[in-house]
Amino acid sequence: MDFLFPPETEALRLEIRTFLEQELPDDWGGIGTLQGAEYTDFVASWRHKLYEGGWLATSWPTEYGGAGLSEVDHLVVAEELTKAGVPLGSPNDVFGISMLGNTLLQFGTESQKHHFLPRILSGEYRFCQGYSEPNAGSDLARVGTRAVRDGDEWIIDGQKIWTSAGHLANWIFLLCRTDPDAPLHKGISFLLCPMDQPGVEVRPIEMLSGTSEFNEVFFDGARAATDHLVGSEHDGWRVAMGLLGYERGKAAGLLPISFRAELDRLVDLAKETDKARDPVIRDRLARAYAEVEVMRFRGYDVVTRFVNGELPSAGAATTKLYWSEYHLRTTELAMDILGVSGLVRSGRSPMTAFQTDDPGAPNSTASWQRTFLTARAGTIYAGTSEIQRNIIGEILLGLPKEPRVR
């Protein structure tokens, strides 16, 4: 097996390194060193630079604003950006680029691709994800938000919950029930809806940490154009599952890069605290190292499959389960390395600990505490670990299905 990248991809690596050298200050220590307004200003201006340089969605076709490169090229760009300690985009890009953009490439009409993809890249359209509802989480097919056709518009009524970055978004992609008489999975449609209208209200959910990164979104007669239905009417479940494949599978290539940076920081922490001599800690660190390597090669496998035209499938559940459970164990290890001092919150607090603290973050107890706590969320969003195990059991292994509540 050959893990070397093709020469043209290595040439691209040099190109992105030159871009980074030109654009970053000489004393740059990574986005993880910044806080407050300095942090948010940097993310916004850096995203603009990535957009101008054509580095945001390198694998999208050029006619929609991408660079027309391969998924492997995209991975190398992400690798270099992470190593340089800069973000890959803004918080809404996870939803707009990684999830919806790729889904539109697969399921969207030509006019939807031409309309939405360039605007997502420019930052004019900032998306969030409207899947979960108070009565529909793991059992997503129970979504009850209604959409009814009225001429050339849909009228939407209902509620979404846990909408990450909804307060920063101006568009939402959402699952709506369009045929209440059809079996659960067959009466759902996938709509794109502007949020800047009277029928949409966003209410932040304050977390125990005092911050609020997600929201409730209420729809009261909100309107979406009929042209903004993705896939066929009542066939939104297929589109929704396609998007989840991107949400779960795309992480395969990118996460090992940031987890490796995080593990290096953890090894430094073990050395600094003199825990690196403890045989049990050493054993757990070695296990973490092996797991990140497994993730890295699994990532190459997933990316190579994308390049060969294979679309994400139930196999994405293995990726999601593996990385989120890895991160639970590794952040627990961090807390064990810190010992009682981990109970005191000191040093720089992460601006976000979505998946891990930012590259370049110092080894503070505040950083590890927050990363430890948010690692728990990783086993919930994009489908809980129990649901991933059900998918693996039922779809990949063909085991008898779990009893379902009707």
Ligand SMILES: Cc1cc2nc3c(=O)[nH]c(=O)nc-3n(C[C@H](O)[C@H](O)[C@H](O)COP(=O)(O)OP(=O)(O)OC[C@H]3O[C@@H](n4cnc5c(N)ncnc54)[C@H](O)[C@@H]3O)c2cc1C
């Ligand atoms: C940080 C964070 C960000 C999120 N962001 C978004 C977002 O942007 N947009 C969005 O739409 N949603 C988002 N979510 C919601 C997320 O998708 C749901 O929380 C998740 O799907 C679980 O649904 P639930 O919370 O309703 O839990 P439930 O479905 O009520 O599950 C409760 C428990 O029961 C278990 N369980 C349920 N069914 C089964 C079963 N059949 N077999 C075995 N165990 C089962 C679950 O594993 C879980 O442990 C986010 C969640 C978090 C934590």
